[in-house]
Amino acid sequence: MHVVVNAAMSADGKLSSRRREQVKISGPDDFDRMDDLRVESDAIVVGVGTVLADDPSLTADGGANPLRVVADSRARTPTDARVLDGRADTLIFVSGRASDEKIRNLRNAGADVVVAGDGRVSLPGALSELEEREIQQVMVEGGGELIFSLFADGLVDELRLYVGSLILGGREAPTLADGDGFAIRERFPKLELHSVERIDDGVLLRYSVS
Ligand SMILES: NC(=O)C1=CN([C@@H]2O[C@H](COP(=O)(O)OP(=O)(O)OC[C@H]3O[C@@H](n4cnc5c(N)ncnc54)[C@H](OP(=O)(O)O)[C@@H]3O)[C@@H](O)[C@H]2O)C=CC1
Numbered sequence: 001m002h003v004v005v006n007a008a009m010s011a012d013g014k015l016s017s018r019r020r021e022q023v024k025i026s027g028p029d030d031f032d033r034m035d036d037l038r039v040e041s042d043a044i045v046v047g048v049g050t051v052l053a054d055d056p057s058l059t060a061d062g063g064a065n066p067l068r069v070v071a072d073s074r075a076r077t078p079t080d081a082r083v084l085d086g087r088a089d090t091l092i093f094v095s096g097r098a099s100d101e102k103i104r105n106l107r108n109a110g111a112d113v114v115v116a117g118d119g120r121v122s123l124p125g126a127l128s129e130l131e132e133r134e135i136q137q138v139m140v141e142g143g144g145e146l147i148f149s150l151f152a153d154g155l156v157d158e159l160r161l162y163v164g165s166l167i168l169g170g171r172e173a174p175t176l177a178d179g180d181g182f183a184i185r186e187r188f189p190k191l192e193l194h195s196v197e198r199i200d201d202g203v204l205l206r207y208s209v210s
């Protein structure tokens with residue numbers, strides 16, 4: 001399985017505003033590139049924070065829709081969220097912290113709900129489940145909490161990072177890898193830079209993860 005993290009950040013490294021509002025960091029050509037990546041992926045994964053903040057549809061304009069996947073330990077995805085609009089299949093990973101009632105409500109809203117882990121969703125467990133379903137390419141769209149955990153668990157193969165030409169600012173604004181962060185005595189994940197490409201008025205950086 002190949003796991004690609006795709007995200008857009010401002011020149012000061014923020015994924016959205018200090019109020020966690022969805023900001024258009026990508027321009028039209030970069031959104032087209034993102035859509036192409038959705039089409040060529042078998043699953044798109046986000047954390048429930050992104051669902052609650054952005055209410056994304058996670059569908060592809062130009063082709064077949066990949067499986068939509070949400071990491072949502074406590075089953076907080078609203079039953080009227082756009083990821084449950086029936087336009088594509090949706091799999092929600094919850095953990096032992098999710099109540100039976102919330103799981104039932106999500107299933108009634110059309111989601112496939114799978115329990116992975118006891119505390120937060122076990123990401124190795126979730127990716128194993130996707131592998132069993134013959135998912136070959138996974139596109140992770142965010143946000144920063146989920147991306148940090150995937151790096152911490154050593155589960156990311158590739159990073160495609162669009163850097164837009166704007167400053168969002170704010171110490172509380174989400175960044176690419178939030179979570180607890182890494183310390184110097186631990187191993188910082190290392191990247192290998194493969195390409196730099198100007199798109200719209202920003203830059204796409206493509207890395208593999210060593
Ligand atoms: N510019 C861009 O490319 C993008 C920007 N964004 C922005 O990012 C922000 C949302 O990011 P963020 O708040 O970090 O939310 P995330 O989408 O990363 O979701 C985080 C939540 O996922 C749940 N989760 C379940 N399992 C795990 C796990 N193993 N590790 C980490 N999280 C887990 C947790 O909630 P629980 O414990 O309840 O399960 C956690 O709070 C929004 O402002 C959005 O606009 C988002 C995507 C892309």
Ligand SMILES: Nc1nc(O)c(N)c(N[C@@H]2O[C@H](COP(=O)(O)O)[C@@H](O)[C@H]2O)n1
Nearest residue numbers: 008023024025026054056057058059141
């Ligand atoms: N690539 C990219 N550029 C931006 O400027 C963005 N704000 C995002 N955000 C991500 O796109 C999702 C929106 O999805 P839908 O089009 O509604 O399906 C959003 O939830 C973020 O994951 N990405």
